[in-house]
Amino acid sequence: AKAVEVSCSGRQRSAMAYQMLAAALWATCIPTVVVAHPELPTPLIIDTDMSTDVDDVVAICMANELTRRGEANLIGIVHDTGLLEGVGAVSVINHFYGNDEIALGAFMGTFDNGSEILANGNWQSTGGVDEGQSTARTTEGPYVKNLVRDFPSPVKNYSQVPDAVSVYRNLLASQPDHSVVLASIGFLTNLENLLRSRPDEISSLSGVELVSAKVKRIVVMGGSYPNSSHLFGSVEHEWNFGGGCNWSAPVCPTTRQATAYFLEHWPADVPIVFLGFEVGVKILTGEPLVAPNSSCAAVAPEQPPNPCAAAFKDYREWNAEFWPQRPSWDPAAVLVAVRGVDPFFEVH
Numbered sequence: 001a002k003a004v005e006v007s008c009s010g011r012q013r014s015a016m017a018y019q020m021l022a023a024a025l026w027a028t029c030i031p032t033v034v035v036a037h038p039e040l041p042t043p044l045i046i047d048t049d050m051s052t053d054v055d056d057v058v059a060i061c062m063a064n065e066l067t068r069r070g071e072a073n074l075i076g077i078v079h080d081t082g083l084l085e086g087v088g089a090v091s092v093i094n095h096f097y098g099n100d101e102i103a104l105g106a107f108m109g110t111f112d113n114g115s116e117i118l119a120n121g122n123w124q125s126t127g128g129v130d131e132g133q134s135t136a137r138t139t140e141g142p143y144v145k146n147l148v149r150d151f152p153s154p155v156k157n158y159s160q161v162p163d164a165v166s167v168y169r170n171l172l173a174s175q176p177d178h179s180v181v182l183a184s185i186g187f188l189t190n191l192e193n194l195l196r197s198r199p200d201e202i203s204s205l206s207g208v209e210l211v212s213a214k215v216k217r218i219v220v221m222g223g224s225y226p227n228s229s230h231l232f233g234s235v236e237h238e239w240n241f242g243g244g245c246n247w248s249a250p251v252c253p254t255t256r257q258a259t260a261y262f263l264e265h266w267p268a269d270v271p272i273v274f275l276g277f278e279v280g281v282k283i284l285t286g287e288p289l290v291a292p293n294s295s296c297a298a299v300a301p302e303q304p305p306n307p308c309a310a311a312f313k314d315y316r317e318w319n320a321e322f323w324p325q326r327p328s329w330d331p332a333a334v335l336v337a338v339r340g341v342d343p344f345f346e347v348h
Contacts, residue, residue, distance in 0.1 A: 005223075005225050005273075005274045005275075005276060005347070005348045006273060006274065006275045006276070006279055006336065006341060006345045006346070006347060006348075040073075041067070041070055041071055041072050041073040042071070042072050042073060042181050042337070042338050043073045043075050043175050043179055043180045043181065044063065044067075044072045044073060044074050044075065044180075044181050044182075044183065044334075044337060044338060045075060045076040045077070045078070045168070045171060045180060045181075045182050045183070046059070046060065046063060046074070046076075046077045046078075046182075046183045046185060046334065047077075047078050047080055047164075047182065047183070047184045047185065047186055047190050047191060048060065048077060048078070048079060048080065048090065048185050048186045048330070049079070049080050049081050049086070049112075049185070049186025049187050049240070049244075050079060050086055050089050050090060050141075050144065050186070051081065051083050051086055051089075051112075051140055051141035051144055052141040053141070053315075053319075053326075053329075053330075054143065054286075054311050054312055054314075054315040054326055055185075055280070055326055055327065055328055055329050055330040055331060056185060056186070056330050057089075057093065057143070057307075057308055057311040057312070058285060058286060058308065058312075058326070058328065058330070058331045059183075059185055059330035059331045059333070059334045060077065060090060060093045060094075061093055061097075061308040062331050062334055062335065063077075063183075063334050063338075064093065064094060064096075064097035064099055065097070066334075066338050067097075067099065068097065071338055071339070072338045074099065074102055075102065075103060075171055075175075075180075076102060076103040076104070076105070076167055076168075076171045077090050077094070077102060077103075077104055077105075078104070078105040078106060078107070078164035078167055078168065078190050079104075079105070079106040079107060079158070079164070079186075080107050080164065080186045080187045080188075080189045080190045081107055081111060081112035081186070081187060081189070081244065082107060082108065082109045082110050082111045082112055083112060083140055083144065084157045084158055084159075085140070085144050085145060085148045085156065085157045085158075086106065086144060086158070087104050087105070087106040087155060087157070087158050087161055088144070088147070088148040088153060088155055088156040088157050088158075089143070089144045089147040089148055089311075090104060090155075091104060091153040091154060091155035091156070092147045092148060092151040092152075092153040092307050093147075093307055093308065094153075095151070095152060095153040095154065096151065096306070096307050096308075100154055103167050103170070103171055104155055104161045104167070105161050105162050105163060105164040105165075105166065105167030105168070105190075106158035106161050106163065106164055107163070107164050107189050107190055107193075108158055108163055109189075111189065111244065111254045112187075112244045112254075141318065142314045142315055142317060142318035143310070143311040143314035143315060146310065146311075146314055147307050147310065147311060150305070150310065151305065151307050151310070164190040164193070164194075165190065165193045165194050165197050165207075166202070168190065168194045168207075169194070169197060169200070169202045169203055169207070169210060170202055172203075172210050172211070172213075172214040172215070173202055173203040173205075173210065173214070175214050176214075177213055177214060178213070178214065178215070178216050179214065179216055180214050180215050180216060181215070181216050181217055181218070181219070181337045181338070182215060182217075182218040182219070182337070183218075183219050183221075183333050183334045183337040184218060184219070184220045184221065184222070184240075184333075185221045185240075185329070185330035185333050185334065186240060187240055187243075187244055187254075187255045187258060188220075188222075188240070188241075188255070188258040188259050188261075188262040189254065189255070189258045191258070191262050192257070192258040192261040192262055193207075194207045194210075194211070195207045195208055195211065195261065195262065195265045195266065196261070196265075197210075208265060208267055209267075211266070211267055211270060212267035212269055212270060215270050216270075217270065217271045217272070217273060217337075218266075218270065218271075218272050218273070219272075219273045219275060219333045219334075219336050219337040220240075220272060220273065220274050220275070220333070221240060221275050221276075221280065221329050221330055221332070221333035222238060222240040222241045222259070222274065222275075222276070223238050223240075223241055223274055223276045223277070224238045224276045224277040224278050225274070225276045225278065225348075228241070228277070237251050237252075237255075237256070238276070238277050239277075240255070240259075241255065241256075241259045242255050242256045242259065243255060273336060273341070273347075275329070275332055275333045275336060277329065279329075279332060279345070280327050280328050280329030280330070280331075280332045280333075281327040281329070282327070283327065283328040283331075283332055284322055284325035284326065284327060284328065285325060285326065285328045285331060286312050286324065286325050286326050287324045287325050289306070289308060289309040289312050289313075290309060290312050290313050290316075290324050291324055312326070
């Protein structure tokens with residue numbers, strides 16, 4: 001497949017951060033005018049591992065806002081780990097924006113289901129603890145259960161939605177040829193399974209054929225360029241390409257296999273845009289949602305509780321690095337999926 005990698009200069013990072021705040025956060029703080037676009041909005045499907053980082057929340061909030069503005073047509077969101085309530089947290093955000101019609105699906109295997117705390121270095125894929133820390137941290141993350149418990153939504157867990165591959169196949173089959181943009185902001189488990197899928201009652205095309213016929217491009221938040229060996233000591237991978245097991249495991253077999261299968265079987269005629277760790281880590285967003293005495297109208301006392309802000313606040317106890325902001329790996333990928341690379345990034 002034609003693949004490119006995205007980078008940004010210091011000046012471009014500042015512009016990008018402003019654009020993302022305007023689209024994802026400030027749009028929930030002040031009234032905005034929906035601008036009419038001469039072209040049809042981009043049909044968008046997001047594949048997320050919403051759980052252990054809060055940038056997935058910002059990305060989904062931003063995608064809903066871009067849909068409200070008419071820039072995107074968010075037709076589906078699929079969750080790509082076995083976390084029971086992961087897709088429920090996605091449903092909370094969609095419901096907050098009045099978008100319950102967005103199709104939801106989920107990976108329903110045992111991978112990364114957050115049910116166990118394992119010894120450091122364990123190769124099983126259900127959770128773990130940080131080396132040198134006494135506080136246990138499972139892969140369900142700090143905010144998922146709170147969102148599902150504290151906010152209304154039609155979906156609470158994956159027992160209420162179809163499997164992700166069925167959602168992918170239904171949505172792709174219903175769209176015009178070469179029209180759909182995918183944003184992968186988590187593991188590649190669902191995309192591996194989509195590419196393995198065979199013709200069925202939904203479509204006479206295989207998964208590879210369906211992607212080739214219907215997908216315009218995919219933006220993948222994953223990897224670090226030129227390589228990932230420098231990121232986290234002995235850990236040999238960027239999280240989305242090889243993580244999901246114990247925090248200190250060198251690599252996770254499930255996600256390593258999914259990444260390899262995706263790269264080997266993605267159809268050559270569908271472009272891939274890779275947005276690496278080194279890009280999003282330099283774009284910090286989120287402060288208007290949690291800063292003391294914030295002027296953000298969406299979190300004013302008279303406003304209803306905001307799940308985007310609630311998740312951001314919950315995340316502080318989990319990881320205070322960069323607080324009160326957070327790197328924007330996933331929001332940057334979604335923004336590129338909808339608006340394209342120019343003028344914020346350079347392509348390599």
